Amino acid sequence: MTQTLQTLPLKQIDADTVEKLASSIAERDSITRVVRDVVDTGLRNVYFVGAGGSLICSYPAHYLLQQKASFPAFQLQSDELNTSVPELMGPGSLVVLASYTGTTKETVAAAKTAKRAGATVIAAAKTGSPLAEAADVAFSGKSDLFELLVAYELLAATAAELDLEAVSQALTALPSAVHHAIEQAEPLLADIAQALKDEPITYVLGSGPSYGWAYGFAMCFLQEMQWKHAAAFNSGEFFQGAFEMVDDDTAVLLWLGEDASRPMGERAKAFLDRHCKKAQYVDVRDLELPGIPTSVREHVSPIVVGALANRLAQHYESVRGHDLEQRRYMFKVDY
Known part of the structure; x- marks a missing residue:
């Protein structure tokens, strides 16, 4: 490879x-x-x-x-x-x-x-x-x-x-808010791709609804679309074994959302801050979502995470020179 x-x-x-x-x-x-x-x-x-x-x-x-x-x-x-x-x-x-x-x-x-x-x-x-x-x-x-x-x-x-009024307000604002969040996160995403592009394996963590894109970033974007070794873990399950593999030379990417599972992500971050020099974090709480009521941010933040994961993959594509559409088997052989 x-x-x-x-x-x-x-x-x-x-x-x-x-x-x-x-x-x-x-x-x-x-x-x-x-x-x-x-x-x-x-x-x-x-x-x-x-x-x-x-x-x-x-x-x-x-x-x-x-x-x-x-x-x-x-x-x-x-x-x-x-x-x-x-x-x-x-x-x-x-x-x-x-x-x-x-x-x-x-x-x-x-x-x-x-x-x-x-x-x-x-x-x-x-x-x-x-x-x-x-x-x-x-x-x-x-x-x-x-x-x-x-x-x-x-x-x-x-x-x-x-709160249906807050939901309707959030949905009206969501398209522009997501685009704004991508623009705001652009420097961070560029830095992450540059920092992790050559890593032999990357662990990707997330909890609650954000676990979906921890799994998705590892499997779809890194493995499928970049041919890079990666593994995803729920931020809580990380402490049931995978964290034993972490040292200062281990690449870890942690997605932090705003839902009820956030303390799980914060626990993982506290551990990584102490024991991992190559940990990278994307925290939706740091991003502005104009027009989204505070009470609804926890529900829509996973949509933002998905958009950021897609944009981060484009940064990997650029710095690694590996087209996201390139496949070895998918759509090419019987399976």
Whole structure:
């Protein structure tokens, strides 16, 4: 895997970040109607199902429902559903799926599996894609925000304790706030990529909904898209073994969110400050999110983490000269 590194031009910050998020939020009314129909006909439980990035993107919504919902919410890898349908899945189940391309074969199969079980299936997928065709209702929104919107509407429809005015204010402000956060974090992200670009392995930590992008950054961005060895750990599980591998020569990246699990990240940071000279931190609390009410920052901060992870990957691409679209096996061989 050793390669001679040459730099690539750094991509501009995605000009369509605001547009993508705004177009997702524009589907809110349609999501509300679908969710209320499911609730009115007897909602029993919710499943977030996906593979790779789409599973990662479900962490914020799943975490929010675990905190506030009066009904059970589950998270499943697509083929886990295909190989073993949960006994609780059936009429009254809402299954929420996503796929960037709408063609991920195990996720398309999972939609069909869920429908055979009697569940209502909704998805974020490209119009006309196999997943869109397999779902009862398909939306075109950005996966993580789409699923968070579903969670918000489920809570509203089931009369959960929720400040709907603050939520609406946050959603209106979110596209511009995310773009602002990326711009504000740009120097930090550039420094992290430069500091860690040559490391033989990087440990990536996160807790609560931010664990999704700790896992996603290690697996999708570093392993898949940069061919770099990496491993992800929940910030709490880090102390159950992995921290024994840490010394002053170990590269660690820690994502710190603003949700209830933040003390787990702070504990990890306190340890790393003492025992690891190569630790790097991205803390959403340090970033301005204009227009986002303080009471809602904990819910939307994982969306910000996802955007920052994507931008950090672009910095890796630039300083390592390894195109994020380059693959050895994915989309190229049968698997």
